[in-house]
Amino acid sequence: MIAEPPAAAAANARCWSCDRRIDPADRYCRFCGQGQGGSVAWYYRPVWIILLAATALGPFAILLVMRSPLLGRGAKWVLSIAILVFFVYVGWRMIVDVQDLLDTSSELLRSI
Numbered sequence: 001m002i003a004e005p006p007a008a009a010a011a012n013a014r015c016w017s018c019d020r021r022i023d024p025a026d027r028y029c030r031f032c033g034q035g036q037g038g039s040v041a042w043y044y045r046p047v048w049i050i051l052l053a054a055t056a057l058g059p060f061a062i063l064l065v066m067r068s069p070l071l072g073r074g075a076k077w078v079l080s081i082a083i084l085v086f087f088v089y090v091g092w093r094m095i096v097d098v099q100d101l102l103d104t105s106s107e108l109l110r111s112i
């Protein structure tokens, strides 16, 4: 098979989100409006995904990881598992701490 010349490859540019054909010069998809290349929405950038996971979204930030066009398959898996492990650990620590608190308070009540 003959490799496509660069011009033909560029003419086959497709939107990462809706997979429709777009012009290689387009910064936003003319069908779904998603930013392309350097114009990809801020919340798909890895640094912002981590910040959103730590502040507002928690484990739901995995949805952004899975949709982000800026991360390869391997990076998506690594980041998703890291977020999942972190929040499972935080959840487990919360359960242990609440149990400790309940034990301490019931001991206090018994000593009254």
Ligand SMILES: [Zn+2]
Binding pocket: 015, 016, 017, 018, 019, 020, 029, 030, 031, 032, 033, 034
């Ligand atoms: Zn699109």
